[in-house]
Amino acid sequence: SSELTQDPAVSVALGQTVRITCQGDSLRSYYASWYQQKPGQAPVLVIYGKNNRPSGIPDRFSGSSSGNTASLTITGAQAEDEADYYCNSRDSSGNLLAVFGGGTQLTVL
Amino acid sequence: EVQLVQSGAEVKKPGESLKISCKGSGYSFTSYWIGWVRQMPGKGLEWMGIIYPGDSDTRYSPSFQGQVTISADKSISTAYLQWSSLKASDTAMYYCARHSMVQGYDAFDIWGQGTMVTVSS
Numbered sequence: 001s002s003e004l005t006q007d008p009a010v011s012v013a014l015g016q017t018v019r020i021t022c023q024g025d026s027l028r029s030y031y032a033s034w035y036q037q038k039p040g041q042a043p044v045l046v047i048y049g050k051n052n053r054p055s056g057i058p059d060r061f062s063g064s065s066s067g068n069t070a071s072l073t074i075t076g077a078q079a080e081d082e083a084d085y086y087c088n089s090r091d092s093s094g095n096l097l098a099v100f101g102g103g104t105q106l107t108v109l
Numbered sequence: 110e111v112q113l114v115q116s117g118a119e120v121k122k123p124g125e126s127l128k129i130s131c132k133g134s135g136y137s138f139t140s141y142w143i144g145w146v147r148q149m150p151g152k153g154l155e156w157m158g159i160i161y162p163g164d165s166d167t168r169y170s171p172s173f174q175g176q177v178t179i180s181a182d183k184s185i186s187t188a189y190l191q192w193s194s195l196k197a198s199d200t201a202m203y204y205c206a207r208h209s210m211v212q213g214y215d216a217f218d219i220w221g222q223g224t225m226v227t228v229s230s
């Protein structure tokens with residue numbers, strides 16, 4: 001299966017911790033990558049692999065994986081973290097063109 | 110600076126053809142896959158297809174197979190997405206993105222700024 005499932009919306013109080021999850025069979029074999037998209041902007045890679053951040057991504061962003069679920073955690077959420085977050089992975093056949101998750105809209109209260 | 114720069118916004122009529130571009134710079138264009146992503150207004154990201162400019166190996170998502178054509182001209186470090194006959198339902202933002210294997214992990218690490226395509230009579 002190449003489907004990845006995310007909760008449509010999550011909210012977090014300013015400075016608190018939030019976890020955004022992504023479920024799919026392929027995640028048992030492949031790590032997810034995570035993308036942040038703010039309104040009117042292109043997506044930006046925030047986490048890839050086991051728990052890797054590209055240069056410039058704050059260390060409050062972290063990733064983890066267990067079984068068929070990948071998670072993106074923001075520890076000490078900031079107002080600027082309010083955005084849509086998408087997960088992506090290969091499908092179970094190793095195809096690069098796995099579907100994205102449907103996206104999670106994060107609101108920072 | 111590593112970047113992907115896409116062509117500008119387009120306004121077309123149904124039935125017209127269109128080719129949009131994505132130019133890579135600051136890296137070896139022929140050594141990385143380039144993918145195309147559709148984002149319809151207010152909706153999520155959808156993979157359309159991916160090309161390896163080094164040998165033009167191209168893969169399509171089933172939903173887009175036969176609907177679009179992906180190509181690349183490595184001599185000018187540019188990938189393309191084209192339609193032969195546009196429909197109103199093709200109205201969307203289109204992004205190109207570079208695939209990297211970073212420390213052995215997949216990552217679409219560089220994204221173009223997006224090209225807005227509007228199809229309306």
